[in-house]
Amino acid sequence: MAPTAAAAASAVRGISQEAFEALVRENMEDLGMDPDEALDDALQTLTLQGVDLSGIVKCIPGVTSVKDNPVIQTIDRLKSIITSLVSSESSDSPDEKVDEIVELLDKLCELCSAEGSDGASIVTRNGGVELLTKLCSSLDVKSERALVSTLKSLNSIIRDVQSTETFRQCGGPKIVMDILHRSREYPNLLDSGFAVVAAASSGNEVVKESLMDLKVDELILEILREPSKNELRSLYDAIRVLLTPDDSRVAASQVYGYARRFAKIGIPDVLVNALRKGVSSSSLPSACAALKAIAVNDEICLSISENGGIEVTLQFIDKSGEQNSKVVARACCSLLSKLAGSDANKTAIVQQDGLNRLIKLSSRFSEDPSVIQEVMNVITVLSLRLPENAARAIEAGAGDLAVQAMQKFPASNQMQRQACLMIRNLVVRNPENRTILLNNGIEKLIRKAKGTHQSCKDAATAALRDLGLDDYNA
Structure with missing residues (x-):
């Protein structure tokens, strides 16, 4: 597009x-x-x-x-080696140059990742994307060390539309897909390859389309079915990026259709099974984000629930509290709020004691407004249009959570806004909840948030109105 x-x-x-x-x-x-x-x-x-x-x-x-710049010197040397490798007159093989190639690529990564460095942009401007893509196509997967280094270097310089477009124009999507197809027995190559897929797809709708045309979804499914590949964090990242509408240059993204394709071939079920069998804490947030990206409609959310997705997510929410992992806690709550977009799933979450488990999680992370915000977001969704859930949320302690968090973190504008949104859903169809919250001093806290944070103004006004206050616009 x-x-x-x-x-x-x-x-x-x-x-x-x-x-x-x-x-x-x-x-x-x-x-x-x-x-x-x-x-x-x-x-x-x-x-x-x-x-x-x-x-x-x-x-x-x-x-x-320009020639004095270490990035340019490294690129020039790599160009010389690659020219030699592809020359019909050269007797050198890639294997004979592996050590030097790896050394140069490691140096390039270091130069590009240094704080304040413009190395990645210099590499891109001077033909680095084309160079590294060509090197990828010249190396066999048996030259694993050199190919992994090449893919890592490519990943380090693909950072903007210019570099992703260059990658696409020089055949990068097909080259990387060919490597992935040939790397099933090489986990490091798969990890590095999918990292490039994620980087190249970020912010570029056309690269996403190219990879989908190459059936990247079917390859992902095949690899996910192998239990030994469940720790490939970059694979989960690739799913998330492929299904994120992040290219501002296009009027309408196709990623919603891609998500339905992922769901149709069974990727959500495989992801849930991977979570059930146990994904490490380092990969779990990425796996949750991948599953969340696929859950784009009611049908998919229901199918995830039917396969045990809600149960396993709640289990990880419990574990995140026990292990004090706020990254995992936020990721699981974010996934749960997406699954709760289905009214049937809202009921399932509440029936599985989801509200009490969420409140318990918030108490575990009482000093972290980012986790509390995610907990509030789930409760907000669970209470939407369902007064019985709103009543149970108050019983579980959602009202106390709102009051205590708003008192404790007055400077956290996002958390304050989410608290206002949650309060609105808790009281709009539940007059009895209004009395409880007003008696606990919620009006003063909402007005303070409204006056302090511009981003809270609309949500706070709506909360005050649904609390039954006449002067909600004041």
Whole structure:
């Protein structure tokens, strides 16, 4: 799907390396600036003009050279090796160059990941994406060490639309898919390959489409069916990114249809089974996010529940509290709130003592507003249009949770807003809950949130109105 005209029109201005150096040279020769002053002035001038300087090597003509940059030196050496490997006259094989290739790639990753480094942009601007993609196609999976390093390097530089588009245009999706198909016995290659799938799909609808055309969903299903592959965190990340509508250049994303394709071939059931058999705490948040991304409609949410998805999610919520893992707690609550989008699932969650388990979790993480916020979000969804659930939520302690959290974390605007949303659902169809909450001082807390946080204004106003207060707009 092509970018919209509006997106194309709003593209950031760029500048070539040659033009940048010419400006620095002009500052020195025509304006008499010293080298450092000439460079600083050029950078400031271009920045004020809104020019994108990412990937530009900040060198001073006659003093320093682009060739002195360690990123450029590493790329040039890799280019030399790859040219040698693909040359029909060369007697070298990839295996003979493995050590040097790995050393150079490790150095490239280090340069690109250094704090404040513009290394990834420099690599992209100087043909690095094309280079590493070509290297991927030149190496056999038996050269596992070199291929893993190549994929990791590729993953480290694919960060924006420019790099993902370059990856697509040089055949990257097919090359990586071919590697994944040939790497079933190589977990490290699978992990690195799916990390590239996730990176390349991020923010790029066309790459997503290319990978779906190559039947990445069917490959994912085959791999997930192997219990030994349940710890491939990058595979879960790839599912989530493939099903996220994150490309602002397109008017309508196709990811909703992709999610239904994933569901139709049985990926949700396999994901639930993987969770049931036990996924490590490091991979669990990604697995939950993957399952959440597929749960795009009532039918899919119900099928996940019928296969035990709610039961296993609640079990992990319990364990996250016992193990004091707030990352897992947030991920499981986020998944549970998505599954609760189905009214039948709301009932199932409450019947499995979900409300009491959520309140218990909030008490375990009473010092962490981010977890409390997620707990409140689940209760908000569970109480929507179901007064019996709202009544049970108050019985479980949701009202006390709102009061205590709003008192304790007045500066947490997101949590304060979620508390207002939860309160509204708890009282809109339950007059008896209004009395309980008002007697506990909730009005003062809501008004304080409304006056303190702009993001809370609408939610707070709605909560005050549904509490039966006449001056809710005050």
